[in-house]
Amino acid sequence: MLNYNQTSIAIRQLLIKGGRFVLLLVVLDLLIGWGLQKWYFSQSSGKYHRITYALQETEAEILFVGTSHTVRHFIPSIFTDSLGMSAYNLGARGQHLYYCDAMLEGILARYTPRKIVINIDRDLFYGQANFDKLSDLKPYYWNTPVLRSHLQQRGSMERFLLLSKLYTYNSTLVHLLRYSAKAQKDFNGYLPLDASMPDNYQPLVADTSGDDFIASEIQVALLEQRIVQAKRAGAEVYLVISPIISGDWIRNRRIEAMAKRQSVPLWNYAQDQRLVGKNQYFGDEIHLNHAGAEILSKDLAHQIKYYSPAMPVLNVNE
Amino acid sequence: MLFNSLAYLAFFPAVVGLFFILPHRIRWMLLLAASYYFYLSWKAEYLILIIFSTLVAYFSAIQMERSDQASTRKLYLSLSVITNLGVLFFFKYFNFVSQSVQSMLDQFTISAETPYFDFLLPVGISFYTFQTLSYTIDIYRGQQKAEKHIGIFALYVSFFPQLVAGPIERPGNLIPQFKQVQTLKYEQISSGIKLMLWGFFKKLVVADRLALYVNEIYGDPQNFSGLTLLLATILFSFQIYCDFSAYSDIAIGTARCMGYDLMENFRRPYFAPNIADFWRRWHISLSTWFRDYLYIPLGGNRVAVPRWHLNLMIVFVISGLWHGANWTFVLWGALHACYLVGSLVLTPIRERFAAALPNALNQILSIIFTYVLVLLAWVFFRAESIDDAFYAVGQIIKLQGPLYYKGFFLIHLVYSFLAIGLLMAVEFYQEWGEKSRLAKIQIPASLTYASLIVAIVLLGVFDGGQFIYFQF
DSSP states (O other): OHHHHHHHHHHHHHHHHHHHHHHHHHHHHHHHHHHHHHHHHTOOSSHHHHHHHHHHTOOOSEEEESSHHHHHHOOHHHHHHHHSOOEEEOOOTTOOHHHHHHHHHHHHTTOOOSEEEEEOOGGGGOSTTOOGGGGGGGGGTTTOGGGHHHHGGGOTTHHHHTTSHHHHTTTOHHHHHHHHHSOOOOBTTBOOOOOOOOTTOOOOOOOOSOOOOOOOHHHHHHHHHHHHHHHHTTOEEEEEEOOOTTOOOOOOHHHHHHHHHTTOOEEEOTTOTTTTTOGGGBSSSSOBOHHHHHHHHHHHHHHHHTOOTTSOOOOOOO | OOTTSHHHHHHHHHHHHHHHHSOGGGHHHHHHHHHHHHHHTTOGGGHHHHHHHHHHHHHHHHHHHHOOOHHHHHHHHHHHHHHHHHHHIIIIIHHHHHHHHHHHHHHTTOOOOOOOOOOOOOTTHHHHHHHHHHHHHHHHTTSSOOOOOHHHHHHHHHOGGGTTTOOOOOHHHHHHHHHSOOOOOHHHHHHHHHHHHHHHIIIIIIIHHHHHHHHHHHTSGGGSOHHHHHHHHHHHHHHHHHHHHHHHHHHHHHHHHTTOOOOOOOOOGGGOSSHHHHHHHSSHHHHHHHIIIIITTTTTTSSOHHHHHHHHHHHHHHHHHHHOSSHHHHHHHHHHHHHHHHHHHTHHHHHHHHHTSOHHHHHHHHHHHHHHHHHHHHHHHHOSSHHHHHHHHHHHHHTOOOOOOOHHHHHHHHHHHHHHHHHHHHHHHHHTGGGSGGGGOOOOHHHHHHHHHHHHHHHOOOSOOOOGGGGO
8 A cells, every 4th residue: 555655646646747857958959049049040141051051042043063172163253253143162071962952942842053063072872871960950850841851861850859949950050050150251152262382392192093983883873863953944954073282083984874864064174284283373182273263164154155965975184 | 787777666566566466485486587588688598598508507416415426426517517617618719719729820820711600799608607607606505505496596606686797696695595485675775775775876877978979989999099099998897897886786676675685796896905805895796606616626726836836827817718709808817817916016015115205105105006907907807809908008008198088978978977986985985984074974875875876877888788798
């Protein structure tokens, strides 16, 4: 009898105090989450601002898509001057294919740019199933429905976890503080690298083996699917391979075959002698600085300007 | 099934709920089934090993107790010890020994190939093997009565909260608890959940965050400067502490919810003023296991001084080897042995030094010095090879830059320092604040723990990071 009384008291305490605690958590989640949401979407510069702008506002006629190579290598103003079209650089540092794919689908759901330039590099295909990096898109789960299926790849419970506002803004605090404290200057999404490699820097011996860099069938199929969607919507798509300082051989036969199938030009600057090995054009081992980006952007703008669909897929400047 | 997984968040309340609904006499069945299910979720085939280990220890203990003859008792003890250690050796050390022999043969250009088996290390084997060993040794010593109920004994070996990464429990503590009627108590559940929350904070906010930077650096140490390696090592010291103690906290908290008291396994080790005290605060269940079943049987400190020091060396080298089948772990253990022996030899000097300083300053300096020694040893623990370890140590001593913190990692470093700051603030309070005026500041517990959950959800890393000690 004593045990039964103790148990029923314990159950009552658990229900009452536990219930109160859960209520407190829900209130904190809503209040703090609401505050974070306001802060997040009021950002006027930095990573989160660029994602929001790309998904919700831009109507640029030319879009550049890809990783840190994209954000450092393609100067929108050069394309605007050359082609007379507005341009925006969606490149994202530290990101990979699944993020780029989601961003493209999110944008295409809203409008169709006239031209899409996708930078092909090893980093784009890094990590066979790297859905973790899609976490950057969590704040858009509820207001951009096309992103939901992408985010659900992170896990079967993701849709339930995203009911929590706090979880939605997980790991955003430092960025929010950083860009609130000091605005980050970008140029229609382009982030220039001002530094140069030291004069006495000797790049590692280039990998010119001719071996394909790794991109799985699934990843290439995903890229192809998005290219097909973009083309059906009326966009012209271009694939570009930027150089790195050592002049590593960067190509992939699967991607070349896909480009031919879809009649999408693939321009390979991996061994462009104007840039490769030139310390003054690189800010680090794998990214062009502003001077190098100018050379690449001007050349690419020229290629695009005079490209005709009747032309075959080319590898240029080897 | 990881503790930091949604599957466990469903498993835990289901088991605890059923536990209190079922009558006491069949609760052991529920816990045993839950424990085996918990273990099955790792790799079903290895359940056979834990059952085998259980049966060998069970029958050996029964036979030992039945016999009056010392030789028979010794025989059954040997059977249990050799069998269980044999299984541990085969799965954990065979390839290591084989590869070491191969390296030696290669050195002498002897062309012969040593055998190599490709299999996964059974999760928790080091832990449950030691747990069964302590049972059979205690039976042999007459300190423990053999458990006749095979189900209760099997539960002692496989109890899911502490099965895969400890604490390594003693039969005298755990088996009697399984026989006591446990009643649902609010304070128990509340206390258990609070401890689990603290464990989740240490794992998700601190350990998994630090891992992002540490793994990048130690994955290829030859590419990074001494300053970067030093930072990575400091972060690793907190990563491994939080990772391992988090597991223990969640294990102890889970068991506490059901009314079971598991032993304390960590007690703020980085506040230790000397190496001996560090080992009274770090992995307490393992260090006391080695003390009771290896160090004391070797003679402990009740022998001549050189033999005493040798005993310490043996214990710590074996402890290092217990952690992993790699010479880096052996060196890690040996380094700690050197520290201990060194501190004993230098005791007169240490005491003179301490007497010359104010207490508070002496304590601070002692804590810092002890931490630096432990930090140096962590290089060997974390490095993937001896070459990498010595390279890292060499670079750290030179302490040249630049510091690696490119983009992505800069953000993780900021989170890491924030996480360490929160951790140390709490631990500082636990170590000293509870006895000071700080204890008078009353913050409602509900708000404290709600804030903890907010911190976990806002700052935690949720990609299901594996616990480091699972590899042991």
